[in-house]
Amino acid sequence: MSEPRTSPRMLGIYLNDHLAGATAGMELARRAAREHRRSPFGGELEDLAVQIMEDRTALLSLMADLEVPVRRYKVYGGWLGEKAARLKPNGRLQRRAGLSSVVELESLRIGVEGKAMLWHSLLAATGEDTRLDPDRLTELLTRARRQRELLESLHDGAAATMFTPDRAESREAVVGP
Numbered sequence: 001m002s003e004p005r006t007s008p009r010m011l012g013i014y015l016n017d018h019l020a021g022a023t024a025g026m027e028l029a030r031r032a033a034r035e036h037r038r039s040p041f042g043g044e045l046e047d048l049a050v051q052i053m054e055d056r057t058a059l060l061s062l063m064a065d066l067e068v069p070v071r072r073y074k075v076y077g078g079w080l081g082e083k084a085a086r087l088k089p090n091g092r093l094q095r096r097a098g099l100s101s102v103v104e105l106e107s108l109r110i111g112v113e114g115k116a117m118l119w120h121s122l123l124a125a126t127g128e129d130t131r132l133d134p135d136r137l138t139e140l141l142t143r144a145r146r147q148r149e150l151l152e153s154l155h156d157g158a159a160a161t162m163f164t165p166d167r168a169e170s171r172e173a174v175v176g177p
Contacts, residue, residue, distance in 0.1 A: 022056040028107055
């Protein structure tokens with residue numbers, strides 16, 4: 001068995017930082033799916049939220065395999081950060097603005113990009129550390145790329161509806177209930 005050449009401390013920091021991001025992403029994906037459950041893309045967001053939760057679980061499993069302890073304060077920080085992001089002004093006081101949907105989809109896309117880079121980085125290290133399963137990491141990377149494509153498509157539709165004044169579709173499709 002190959003001994004890992006990466007410092008266990010640095011690997012722990014790296015994976016726990018990604019776990020904090022995964023926690024924030026999971027909370028945002030759940031909220032977006034809930035907010036859009038009646039919209040034309042509600043089912044896609046629900047599926048995405050489930051996948052993001054599964055990816056976070058996969059990260060936790062990987063951390064256990066690598067004997068990297070979970071730093072709870074980082075998990076709580078990711079959770080709290082997502083909650084704090086909800087407080088930003090959106091141009092409306094009582095209900096969601098269409099702009100909120102665009103920004104949420106952008107935030108999810110950024111999170112998925114980061115997750116893809118995590119899987120890519122770990123995949124590159126599989127030759128150095130046999131505790132890393134290249135097949136599983138390839139599967140996770142492929143799924144992150146599919147998630148990125150979905151989010152790009154949803155974002156394009158939401159942005160077109162939000163920013164095109166003469167667009168025929170109702171802005172309510174973007175705003176949700």
